[in-house]
Amino acid sequence: xxxxxxxxxxLFGSLIDLNHPGNYIHWGFIQMSYGNLAVIxxxxxxxxxxILIPFKTHKEKGGDR
Amino acid sequence: xxxxxxxxxxxxxxxLDKAADRPEDADQWTAKIRTAAVDALPPQKLLPDRQPAYVxxxxxxxxxxxxxxxxVVIGTGFVLALFGPxxxxxxxxxxxxxxxxxxxxxxxxxxxxxxxxxxxxMAAWRGKRKxxxxxxxxxxxxxxxxxxxxxxxxxxxDSQWISTQAKDGINSTGTGALFNVTNFGQMIMxxxxxxPLVVVxxxxxxxxxxxxxxxxTPFAAKNETPxxxxxxxxxxxxx
Amino acid sequence: xxAETAKKHGKPRKFVQxxxxxxxxxxxxxxxxxKEFLIAFVVVCILVAGLAVVFxxxxxxxxxxxxxxxxxxxxxxxxxxxxxxxxxxxxTYGPPYNLNGTTAGKLGPxxxxxxxxxxxxxxxxxxxxxxxxSTLPNQPQVQAAVQQYKAASPEQQASWNAAYEKAVAxxxxxxxxxxxxxxxxxxxxxxxxxxxxxARSGALDGALLSSRQFYGTDYxxxxxxxxxxxxxxxxxxxxxxxxxxxxxxxxxxxxxxxxWLWLYTLWYQVGPIGSSDNADIMVFSIMIALTxxxxxxxxxxxLRSIPRWTRVYRLIWRNHYREVEGRTGSGGTSGSPPQVDxxxxxxxxxxx
Numbered sequence: 001x002x003x004x005x006x007x008x009x010x011l012f013g014s015l016i017d018l019n020h021p022g023n024y025i026h027w028g029f030i031q032m033s034y035g036n037l038a039v040i041x042x043x044x045x046x047x048x049x050x051i052l053i054p055f056k057t058h059k060e061k062g063g064d065r
Numbered sequence: 066x067x068x069x070x071x072x073x074x075x076x077x078x079x080x081l082d083k084a085a086d087r088p089e090d091a092d093q094w095t096a097k098i099r100t101a102a103v104d105a106l107p108p109q110k111l112l113p114d115r116q117p118a119y120v121x122x123x124x125x126x127x128x129x130x131x132x133x134x135x136x137v138v139i140g141t142g143f144v145l146a147l148f149g150p151x152x153x154x155x156x157x158x159x160x161x162x163x164x165x166x167x168x169x170x171x172x173x174x175x176x177x178x179x180x181x182x183x184x185x186x187m188a189a190w191r192g193k194r195k196x197x198x199x200x201x202x203x204x205x206x207x208x209x210x211x212x213x214x215x216x217x218x219x220x221x222x223d224s225q226w227i228s229t230q231a232k233d234g235i236n237s238t239g240t241g242a243l244f245n246v247t248n249f250g251q252m253i254m255x256x257x258x259x260x261p262l263v264v265v266x267x268x269x270x271x272x273x274x275x276x277x278x279x280x281x282t283p284f285a286a287k288n289e290t291p292x293x294x295x296x297x298x299x300x301x302x303x304x
Numbered sequence: 305x306x307a308e309t310a311k312k313h314g315k316p317r318k319f320v321q322x323x324x325x326x327x328x329x330x331x332x333x334x335x336x337x338x339k340e341f342l343i344a345f346v347v348v349c350i351l352v353a354g355l356a357v358v359f360x361x362x363x364x365x366x367x368x369x370x371x372x373x374x375x376x377x378x379x380x381x382x383x384x385x386x387x388x389x390x391x392x393x394x395x396t397y398g399p400p401y402n403l404n405g406t407t408a409g410k411l412g413p414x415x416x417x418x419x420x421x422x423x424x425x426x427x428x429x430x431x432x433x434x435x436x437x438s439t440l441p442n443q444p445q446v447q448a449a450v451q452q453y454k455a456a457s458p459e460q461q462a463s464w465n466a467a468y469e470k471a472v473a474x475x476x477x478x479x480x481x482x483x484x485x486x487x488x489x490x491x492x493x494x495x496x497x498x499x500x501x502x503a504r505s506g507a508l509d510g511a512l513l514s515s516r517q518f519y520g521t522d523y524x525x526x527x528x529x530x531x532x533x534x535x536x537x538x539x540x541x542x543x544x545x546x547x548x549x550x551x552x553x554x555x556x557x558x559x560x561x562x563x564w565l566w567l568y569t570l571w572y573q574v575g576p577i578g579s580s581d582n583a584d585i586m587v588f589s590i591m592i593a594l595t596x597x598x599x600x601x602x603x604x605x606x607l608r609s610i611p612r613w614t615r616v617y618r619l620i621w622r623n624h625y626r627e628v629e630g631r632t633g634s635g636g637t638s639g640s641p642p643q644v645d646x647x648x649x650x651x652x653x654x655x656x
Contacts, residue, residue: 014360192325239416250521
């Protein structure tokens with residue numbers, strides 16, 4: 001693990017460098033960074049995906065029940 | 066007193082499993098605690114291998130995803146603690162482990178909130194599950210506090226900013242006298258000792274309560290009378 | 305179990321849909337919790353590792369009194385002057401640092417900061433200026449200035465300070481020297497010049513931290529000094545971290561921050577609250593109330609009915625409802641008499 005981390009750390013630092021002044025969306029009185037907006041939108045998307053995507057149970061897969 | 070061979074099966078084995086080895090010891094605190102615990106959460110209930118048929122949605126995985134993320138947070142925090150608070154500023158491996166810790170926290174909070182939304186829309190407090198709901202909300206709050214002390218322990222510009230700004234909010238409540246966000250030593254001890262213990266205890270309690278009460282049943286269907294036993298929803302009864 | 309509960313309480317409680325739930329006596333399916341946990345753990349590990357490799361984490365270098373005074377010597381000198389004369393943010397803060405102000409705010413008669421009192425005493429004139437300067441060796445002029453200042457009357461000190469603060473706004477920093485327009489500042493000009501040099505050398509950082517003990521881990525004094533200056537405040541607002549920029553949610557650079565603080569920081573953006581002297585205690589009180597509402601939701605009629613009214617549960621448990629209501633469509637039986645056979649069966653409710 002440390003060896004892999006060293007490789008990642010030295011070669012990449014990180015693949016995408018987020019160390020620049022952030023970009024912000026201004027919507028009415030709301031000001032939000034694109035990073036936070038992405039996280040919030042993703043949460044809503046994941047929530048609805050979770051309740052809409054079918055969850056295959058053992059029975060529906062043709063299991064022994 | 067001779068004691069029978071412990072490996073031989075006994076006629077009263079079922080009773081013995083519950084109470085003390087000798088009837089006169091059943092009043093012992095130890096025996097009473099054990100009996101109460103096993104009664105409340107027998108093994109089949111503590112680690113069940115089946116769930117009601119209505120537990121069939123991806124929304125149900127977010128509780129366990131939150132716990133998995135918490136374990137990664139604690140594990141990466143453990144590594145950061147191994148090398149001390151200065152390590153990640155001077156080592157690229159350290160910075161990587163810090164990144165793991167940060168993103169594990171983001172995944173943890175993300176999945177906890179999705180779990181909260183799911184439990185809200187299921188009204189999961191119904192049926193004697195109020196304590197489960199409340200312990201969940203309190204876990205959320207303590208987790209926010211744990212993340213806050215983590216941000217304060219970074220020893221970089223971000224922690225300087227957060228501490229000098231947050232002090233105003235906290236001072237307004239009077240707790241600034243005791244909880245000094247600009248005191249790095251105090252904040253890091255809260256972050257790596259006190260709050261993780263509290264979070265783990267609360268989450269443990271929360272999960273035990275879920276096992277105790279079971280997963281909340283759905284609201285009545287259109288052709289059901291609310292409050293009547295929901296036996297029409299499946300031909301089989303729990304075995 | 306539930307029938308016994310009903311009997312024990314005599315008359316069975318009325319079933320309230322948003323508070324109570326039935327016990328499940330229907331079908332069970334195998335569900336491997338241990339396997340689910342392991343899969344979740346592996347997925348989370350891969351996700352976290354991926355995010356860390358792709359995005360990394362921020363680590364902006366901290367500001368020191370040294371870096372501040374080197375970047376903005378005039379600004380530093382102006383702040384140091386306010387620390388000396390007791391007009392800085394920290395000097396006039398009030399509890400828990402001193403008794404010279406009411407920055408922590410109050411709500412009517414509720415004044416928790418005042419009730420808790422001073423716990424982290426800071427006397428800015430001595431702790432930030434006169435004390436550190438007194439530790440400088442081989443500087444007889446500075447020591448004389450310190451003594452002269454301490455010996456003067458409060459009125460004299462105030463007069464020197466007021467004159468100096470007006471002048472330092474137009475000061476220049478040339479060749480390592482602070483140049484202030486001529487005036488009657490007494491020893492104050494010497495003190496602030498020496499303070500600025502001490503800061504630029506890094507000695508002031510050390511003096512502030514170790515003033516009480518060698519192994520200092522309490523950075524309150526240097527942090528509050530730094531936060532009194534415009535330099536630090538400007539760095540913060542350049543990164544959108546200020547209170548009036550929804551800053552509480554944000555992180556340095558472009559990383560996502562603390563999105564879960566959205567509701568806390570929202571109130572600071574609301575005009576009458578954000579601009580009030582008591583903004584902090586007002587917002588905290590609002591958040592305590594809202595948090596209590598969230599925690600006690602199960603007890604609150606109306607609020608606890610929202611899940612049933614919004615019907616998102618119909619999506620979550622749609623397979624269950626399809627089975628129970630038959631495949632004639634979900635809206636088929638509304639209004640018709642319930643088809644559940646209740647003859648001879650007691651209500652099997654688990655009341656909340």
